[in-house]
Amino acid sequence: MTNLQLFYDPPGVLRLTVDDEKSYPKVSLYQSSPLRRPGKFLSLLDGKSEEIALVPSLEDLEPESRKIAELELARRYLTARIQTLTSVRQEFGVTYWHALTDRGERDFVVQNLSESCLWLSESHLLIIDADNNRFEVADTHALDPNSRRLLESVL
Template sequence: MTPFDFARDAWGHWVLVMPDGARHSPITALRAYPVSAPDTGVALMDADGHEVFWIESLSALAPALREQVLLALNEREFLPEILQLQEVSSFATPSTWRVMTDRGETQFMLKGEEDIRRLTGSVLLINDADGVQYMIRDMMSMDKHSRKLLDRFL
C-alpha cells in the first residue's frame, strides 16, 4: 500500500488522497531545499498554505508516485541551470548574457553584480532584469571560457 495517492482531477488540480480516504485539493508540492537537497524534504500543501503531507525522500516513493510528485514540482518550479556562458556584452553592468541552460539557449540582462549570489561554495543564483532566476550548480565544473567570464563579475 502506498502512503498516499496523488493525481490530477478533471479540472487539472492535484488531489492528495490519504490512506484513511481523506481528500485534499488543490495541492501544491514544494521542495524544502530546492538547491542543496532537491530529492529530500517535499511538502504537499493545501490551498491555505498548510502542510498536509511530508515526503522525507522522493527515492523512497514507488516509481509511478514519484513521477507524479516530480511532475507537480516541475510545474511550479522554474530554475534553469546555466551550463555555459557563451557571451557577455560588457564587463560593466548592465550587460546582456548569452547562455546555454539545461532548457536551451537564451539571453538575459544582468542589472548589477549584486544580482549574482553565492549560495554555497560553487553554487550561484543569478537574477535577471525580468526577475527570472538562473542557477549555476557547480561553477568549478564549467568550461574555462565560462569561468573566465563569470570571474569578472564575482
C-alpha cells in the same frame, strides 16, 4: 505511515488524497533544499499554502505518487545549465546576461547580484533571474576563459 496518493485531476492540477479519507483539490509540492538534497524533505501545501504533510523522501511515496511527485519537482525546479557566457553587463545595479545553456541561448536579467547569485560550493553557482528562472554553473573552473572573465567581472 500515512498513505498519500498524488494524482492529476483535471489534467495539470495536482490533487492529494490522505488515507482514502481526506482529499485536497489543489496541492503544491515544494522541496526544502532542491539542489543540496534532491528528493528529500518534500512539503505538500493546500490551496491556502498551509502545509498538509512533510514527506522525508520521494522513496516514502507509493510508486505512482512518486512518479507524479518527480514530474512536479522537475517542473517547479527547472534549471538551465550555463555552458558559455557571451556577454554580461551592468547598468544602474541591474545585470544583463546572454548565455548559451543546455536549453539554448538565453537572455536574462538579474536585479540584485548579492541576493540572486548563490554559491552552492566553491565553484558551483546558482543564478536566479528577475523572473525567478534558475541558471546553474556546475563548475566555474570548467568554463572557457572568456566566460570566467565575464563572470568574475560582475561577482
